[in-house]
Amino acid sequence: MPDNGLTSRLPFFAGQNSPGAAAVRAKEQDVQLVERVANGDETAFAEFYRKFSPMVHGVVLARVRREDVDDIVQEVFLSAFRSIHSLREHGAVGGWLAMIARNKAAEFYRREKPSEELPEDLPERTNPRSEAHEILDVLRSLPEAYREPLILRLVEGMSGQEIADRTNLTPESVRVNLCRGMVLLRQKLGIEERKR
Amino acid sequence: MNEEYLWSKNGGDAEIERIESALKAFRHVESAPPIVSAVPANAAAQPKARARFTWRLALAFGAGVAVFVSVLGLLVQYPEGIALTALRSAGGSFEIRYGFEPAEEKKPEQSAPVRTHATVPRLRFAAASVARRPTVSNRNPEAASVKLTAEEREAYEQLMLALSITGSKLKLVQDKVNGSDD
Numbered sequence: 157m158p159d160n161g162l163t164s165r166l167p168f169f170a171g172q173n174s175p176g177a178a179a180v181r182a183k184e185q186d187v188q189l190v191e192r193v194a195n196g197d198e199t200a201f202a203e204f205y206r207k208f209s210p211m212v213h214g215v216v217l218a219r220v221r222r223e224d225v226d227d228i229v230q231e232v233f234l235s236a237f238r239s240i241h242s243l244r245e246h247g248a249v250g251g252w253l254a255m256i257a258r259n260k261a262a263e264f265y266r267r268e269k270p271s272e273e274l275p276e277d278l279p280e281r282t283n284p285r286s287e288a289h290e291i292l293d294v295l296r297s298l299p300e301a302y303r304e305p306l307i308l309r310l311v312e313g314m315s316g317q318e319i320a321d322r323t324n325l326t327p328e329s330v331r332v333n334l335c336r337g338m339v340l341l342r343q344k345l346g347i348e349e350r351k352r
Numbered sequence: 353m354n355e356e357y358l359w360s361k362n363g364g365d366a367e368i369e370r371i372e373s374a375l376k377a378f379r380h381v382e383s384a385p386p387i388v389s390a391v392p393a394n395a396a397a398q399p400k401a402r403a404r405f406t407w408r409l410a411l412a413f414g415a416g417v418a419v420f421v422s423v424l425g426l427l428v429q430y431p432e433g434i435a436l437t438a439l440r441s442a443g444g445s446f447e448i449r450y451g452f453e454p455a456e457e458k459k460p461e462q463s464a465p466v467r468t469h470a471t472v473p474r475l476r477f478a479a480a481s482v483a484r485r486p487t488v489s490n491r492n493p494e495a496a497s498v499k500l501t502a503e504e505r506e507a508y509e510q511l512m513l514a515l516s517i518t519g520s521k522l523k524l525v526q527d528k529v530n531g532s533d534d
Contacts (some may be wrong), residue, residue, distance in 0.1 A: 198388065205385035213380035222378060230386045237388045288374040295375075309358065310368070311375045316359040334358050338368070342353070347367055 182321050183247040190246040193237065205233055211250065211322040212257045214308040218296060219261040228264055232257045249323030254304075294344045302337025305330050409528060416522045423515055 189207070192200030209229060216228045236254055243252055295306055308319045316334055320327040354365035499510060 201388055202385050209385075215358070217378060225388065229380075234386050234388065237386075255436050270383045288377050288422070291371055291374055292378060310372050312380060313372070313376075315361050331355075331359055335353075335355055338353060338358055341371075342367070345371075 175342045179317075179321060186249050187246040187348050190240060190243065190249050194240045194243075200236060208250065208253050208322065210231070210312045210314065211308060211319075212253055212311045215254050215257040215304055215316075215323075217292075217311060218300075218303045218307045219258070220264055222292075224264060228257070228260050232260050235260065248324050252320045254323050291341075291345065294341060297344070298337055298340055302333050302340060306337040306341060309334055397428055409525065413522075413525045413529060416518065419518050420515075420522060423511070423518065 171290070189200055189204055193204050212229050212232050213225060216225045220228060232253065236253055238255060243249060292311075295303060295310070296307065304323075305316075305319050305325075308314045308323075309316065314322070316330050319325070319334075320330045323330075354368070357363045357365040358368060488519050
């Protein structure tokens with residue numbers, strides 16, 4: 157259905173364009189996509205990867221060093237492809253994928269070999285992205301409930317509704333966690349103090 | 353803080369936008385999906401079932417080998433005669449005697465009732481007294497021609513039957529193992 161001004165003004169079509177109806181449609185699309193992937197359709201898998209990889213990337217980035225994130229994302233999708241037939245509720249694929257991503261990130265830390273820390277007297281890096289690293293470190297130090305939605309919003313550039321759709325969380329909880337997390341992030345970055 | 357911008361990206365908030373632009377460097381770069389053509393979509397269930405089957409087969413094979421070796425060992429150690437006896441009643445308790453003893457060394461008084469402290473019937477293992485274990489050095493050629501009693505003969509035949517059954521089962525397991533490897 158083409159989305160033009162006329163359809164949205166008509167009562168019948170207006171209901172179809174509401175956020176709730178959009179969420180239902182998105183869920184139906186997810187169900188069809190998962191069924192195709194489960195049948196071994198590689199094109200569907202590519203589409204599945206394109207749709208969910210930013211979310212998985214964000215979830216993993218909230219826990220793991222940036223250099224290791226891409227490998228873990230690939231692992232998550234391979235693992236999902238192998239076990240997608242065990243997914244009972246196809247509409248809940250986003251939450252299921254997020255759970256696999258969290259488990260893989262935890263597993264990564266379990267199997268990671270111990271490494272030596274760098275000496276403290278190394279010259280300070282003058283990297284233009286050091287502020288970004290600092291912000292990311294602060295983001296990672298936030299409670300888990302705030303960390304994931306904030307990274308998906310600020311790093312991956314997803315809107316609140318998209319985060320809710322991809323992770324199968326309710327929009328209300330995503331909104332609350334985004335706002336509370338943002339307040340905490342600003343406090344930790346000292347933004348409130350700077351304004352004063 | 354503009355909460356509406358945080359939720360829907362409508363409107364604007366200078367501070368959030370600054371953070372966003374700084375963190376953009378970490379954003380996911382679209383890449384090719386992992387190659388899955390070699391992996392069947394429901395591959396996970398198949399190796400599990402196969403592993404379970406192989407595990408059971410190995411267990412059965414191991415158990416068969418253990419039985420075979422132990423019986424073979426006993427036969428080698430006691431070639432003169434075998435006396436598998438007996439569940440005897442002994443004043444309210446039961447005594448199971450087992451072991452291998454040469455026919456000529458059996459002492460009938462050893463099977464006398466044994467008093468125990470138990471007042472209720474119970475099972476007790478007691479190794480049969482073997483006065484002298486025949487070794488390779490003291491085996492004589494006459495030992496092979498020792499006459500067996502009817503009871504001993506029956507036990508011997510039963511043991512041979514058990515051995516032949518074990519052998520055939522082992523063969524079956526071996527065939528299955530060889531077949532599954534192909």
